[in-house]
Structure formats: C-alpha cells, structure tokens
Amino acid sequence: MTVALVLVSHSALVARGTAELAAQMAPDVRLLPAGGLPVGDGEEIGTSLDRVLDAVTEGLADGDVVVLTDLGSAVLTAETALEMLDDDDARRVRTPSAPFVEGAVAAAVAAQQGGDVDAVANAAEAAGRPADGGAPGSPLGAPAPAPTGDDAGGHAAEAPGHPAGGDTPGDVVRATAVLRNPLGLHARPAALLARHVAATGVPVRVQGVDGASVLGLMALGAVGGDELTIEASGPGAAEVVAGVVELVEGGFGEA
Amino acid sequence: MGLDVGWAQEWVRRTARVVAEHRAELSELDRAIGDGDHGENLNRGFTAVVAKLDALDPPPAQVGDVLKLVATTLMSTVGGAAGPLYGTAYLRAAKVTGLDELDAAAVVAMVEAGLEGIVARGKAVPGEKTMVDAWTPAANAAQAAAADGADPAGVLDAAARAAEEGAVATDPLVATKGRASYLGERSAGHRDPGAASSALVLRAAAEAASGTGTGAS
Secondary structure, eight states, X not given: OEEEEEEEOSOHXXXXXXXXXXXXXXXXXXXXXXXXXXXXXXXXXXXXXXXXXXXXXXXXXXXXXXXXXXXXHHHHHXXXXXXXXXXXXXXXXXOOOOOHHHHHHHHHHHHHTTOOHHHXXXXXXXXXXXXXXXXXXXXXXXXXXXXXXTTOOOOTTSOTTOOGGGOOGGGOEEEEEEOOSTTOSOHHHHHHHHHHHHHHTOOEEETTEETTOHXXXXXXXXXTTOEEEEEEOSTTHHHHHHHHHHHHHTGGGOO | OOEEHHHHHHHHHHHHHHHHHXXXXXXXXXXXXXXSOHHHHHHHHHHHHHHHHHHOSSOOOSHHHHHHHHHHHHHHHOOSTHHHHHXXXXXXXXXXXXXXXXXXXXXXXXXXXXXXXXXXXXXXXXTSSSTHHHHHHHHHHHHHHHHTTOOHHHHHHHHHHHHHHHHHHTTTOOOOSXXXXXXXXXXXXXXXXXXXXXXXXXXXXHHHHHTOSOSOO
16 A cells, blocks of 8 residues: 655645655655645645645545645645545545655655555654654664664564564674765765665664664765764674665765 | 525625725734735635625525535635635534524524634634634624524624624734744734634624625724
8 A cells, every 4th residue: 555645835836846855765655746726827825625635635546645734724724625535535644743844755755665654644743853863663763872782673574672682782783884975965865775774674773873764864964074883783784784885885876 | 584595695795895895904914923815815715705606506595505605615715724714614604504594593503603613623712813712702792692682683793793802802912823823922912814804704794684884894
C-alpha cells in the first residue's frame, strides 16, 4: 500500500516547490500539491476546498494519504475536505501537525522507505520536534555521547525492540570517512545515505546521529573536508559500515 | 409570522450588499491583525452565493436549501479561515432548518447550530478574539429573547445586537487563535474582523426579517 502526500499550502508556489524539494529525496512517492485558491483565470493566496478534495481523492485512488498543511486555515480546509469523504476513505487519511517543508521532506522519505500511513505521518510530526538524532521507528532513539553497543537490536531479521540485555558492548564497528563533495551532507546526499542505511536494516550512527534519519544527517551541517565517524554493531555491522564509507568517499556523485 | 425561504433569500442578498459595502473596512481590520483579505474574501464569497442563488433552478423551497447553498459556495470560494468557518456554520444551520417556516424556537436553533459549526471547525472558545466572541452572545441572546416570547424577527434582532456588542468587546482581547495570535499582545486594541463580519451577517438576518434598514449602516 503506497502512501501519497497531499501538500496544502496557501501558496500554489510553495506547494509545488515543496513537492519538488521532497521529490529529490523520494523519487517514487506521489506528491500532490494542492496550494492556492483559483480566482477567475488566475490564482490567489488562499486554500481551496475543491483543490484539496481533488488531490486527496487522487491520492486515495492508489493508496493511503498523508495531508500536510502550512498555516492554520489550511488545517480547517483540510478537515472540511475530510468530512466530505466517506468513512472508509477518511480512515485512510492522516493530517499530522508538522512544519510544512520539513514535514514534507521527512514524510516523503518515510514513504519512499516503504513506511505505512502512520509511519509517514509520524515522520512528519517528528520533523517538528527538536532533533534527537532518532528517526521515528528507528531502534536507536536518542544519541549517546559515546558509542555503546547496548541499544543495537541490530540483526536485520529481528524486529526492532529486541531486548538489549543479550548484546555485548564490544561489538562496535567503527570507521571514519572524509566527505569529498564540496556541499557535504546536504539534502540529496543525506537522503541517499539515509535510504542506504535504512535498506540494510542495521542501525548505524553517523557522527552520533541515526544514519537512517535524513533530517538528523542534514542537521550535522557536515561539509566537504569534514571527517565523519561511522559506527554500527551487531550482525552485519562491518559490511554496513564499509558501505557507508564507500558512499561518503565516493562523493555521492558530486565530487 | 414565520420566516420562510423568501426571508432566507433576502438575508443572503442583504448580506452580500453589506459585505460589499464594508469590504474595505473589514480588510482594514484584517490588515491590522491578520493577512488583510477578510473583506475581499467574504465579498467574493457572497457575490458568488448571489449568482448561484439567482441561477438555482428549480428555486429553493426551504430555508435550509438556501443556507446549504451559502455553505457550499463559501467553502469553495472563500480562501482563508472564513471559508471553512462560515461554511460549516451555514451547513450546520441548514441541517436544522429543513422547514418551510421558522418560528422563534427554530431561529434560536439556527443561530445555535451556526455557533456549533464554528466551534466544531475552529475549536475556539469565547475570549480568544474570534467569531465565537460574536456568535456566543448572539446565541445566548436569541435563546433569552425566545424565552421572553419574542417573535422570530425579535429573536434575530436580539442576536444581532448581542453580536454587535460582542464584536466591540473583542477590541481589548489578545488573540489566541488564528493568524492574529501570531501578533500576541499587539493584537489588543483592534476589533476582530471575523467578529465584525459576523455582526454584519446577523444584522442582515434581522433586517431581512423585520423589513427595515437598507442593508447599509
């Protein structure tokens, strides 16, 4: 079941621009801008119930929908639209409370990674909270100042939440890699790295933040020439760390 | 005598005239503590309502038919918070006015339904400097007037007066809802535009019922 994003902004430009931004990091996700208010032949600042309804309906045709809104009255319009859906459809829609652009990016990445509608909505809301280095659903939670092995539920075949008691602290695989591309961990490379890490299913820390969190990686503000410390533990750690090093040193296609 | 679909149509047309006449003033209020477009938005909405009303074929039979048309048109054409808020108010009002004629009790129910719609949609409580600060006293006054034996026109007059007083009472309030809440303390000393327009809407209802006033003030 895919999740589409409907982006409700008072500005058609903001909605479309945000869709473009998010698409960079989530090329396979349906992003449906629904901004601005059609007036006569043109468009004005405002939100359009009809536009929102059309976008939500389009999203619902192929899966579930997460609706992101910018300012308060966009929420009112979105909620009015939802009330016009039948109950079964309404159940497949979420309207998380999130900052518009950051929430759209986080949600798009979560959708790209195959998250269900609740995971995608949670990702949007987490974008509005202070970065704690942990993406929602990540087994890592808050970063530790020094690496430890006891929060790794790391076996890819096991569900997250594997009890920490059995893990030994000595399992940490650590490596460093220097960013070669001038802009470092900006949006696109951060997304590539996060998707790579998420796909392995192995919890990885990059400079202490969750390697599967796009926003966490971007928040590092790491630029070309910076050295990143990469750590993982448990089964598959060595291979994953090597893979991350390769990505970083490969310059993400920008060096 | 009860208020019928003819009254409802007259209410809508008066509202459109009044909103057009006051649009600059409403936008000015909105410029002080909002995004400056309340007057234009409502004017666009009610202009569209009148056009749709004129084009309705067959013509509306019940009061609720007219109110529902207002609701859906405003929802689709008014781009700010006012669209969903007024739209839901009129929609809820339409649900309780599927009648050929409204007596005093039905008028009270209509005003109360309008308030419920605004509260359900916007989740404001009295004192936050919003439309609720006009509609709440209006609903209370309507109920009191009906209990005192007023006729439908009297009920609406009481509601309108309470809404007007309620709008003025928003002047000193600090907004904790809507775009004005971004201004914090600086929102005090300005009338809330949604409360001001609500007073105009309810006064138009009263004048349509009593056949007095010119739709201008």
